Amino acid sequence: MDMTANWNDIKSLFNQSFKSSFHFSIATVTEDGAPHVTPIGSLMLGKPGYGFYFEKKLLMHLPLNLEKNKKVCVLAVNTSRWFWLKSLITGKFTTPPAVRLHGFAGDSREATEAEVALWQKRVRRVSFTKGHGIMWRNMIRVRDIEFTRMEPVLMEMPTLPWKN
Numbered sequence: 001m002d003m004t005a006n007w008n009d010i011k012s013l014f015n016q017s018f019k020s021s022f023h024f025s026i027a028t029v030t031e032d033g034a035p036h037v038t039p040i041g042s043l044m045l046g047k048p049g050y051g052f053y054f055e056k057k058l059l060m061h062l063p064l065n066l067e068k069n070k071k072v073c074v075l076a077v078n079t080s081r082w083f084w085l086k087s088l089i090t091g092k093f094t095t096p097p098a099v100r101l102h103g104f105a106g107d108s109r110e111a112t113e114a115e116v117a118l119w120q121k122r123v124r125r126v127s128f129t130k131g132h133g134i135m136w137r138n139m140i141r142v143r144d145i146e147f148t149r150m151e152p153v154l155m156e157m158p159t160l161p162w163k164n
Contacts, residue, residue, distance in 0.1 A: 013095065017077055020080040028062060029065060055141045076098060100151040102149045119139055
């Protein structure tokens with residue numbers, strides 16, 4: 001499937017995923033070749049095929065894995081109960097329930113003011129919490145990701161396909 005032609009649909013699914021579960025899953029490869037999956041909430045998608053995420057020391061294995069192997073796979077799942085209930089009742093999905101984006105992470109760099117503002121806007125509803133202060137207040141480092149292909153997660157129930 002064409003990632004560029006479906007980029008708006010991909011971004012929409014990522015937005016639904018974040019709204020319903022507050023995170024995505026990013027898979028990397030350990031030094032010994034084993035898969036390693038990390039929940040990450042700070043991934044932001046931009047122009048077709050590109051995104052970035054904020055990197056904190058809390059995610060200690062993720063940057064270590066990326067030093068040796070830049071390959072990543074990000075999974076976004078729409079976990080909305082309403083989405084799943086509606087799909088189960090009707091016996092079909094109106095959109096794929098999940099998508100995988102495969103690509104390569106860049107080196108860690110300082111975030112721009114615009115990137116920090118975009119992130120703070122995303123999490124402003126929980127800015128009063130202690131967890132926000134610990135995890136998300138001082139986000140200053142990012143990694144760009146270039147996505148090279150997408151893979152919708154299709155289920156046995158009929159799914160309306162994205163454009164090929």
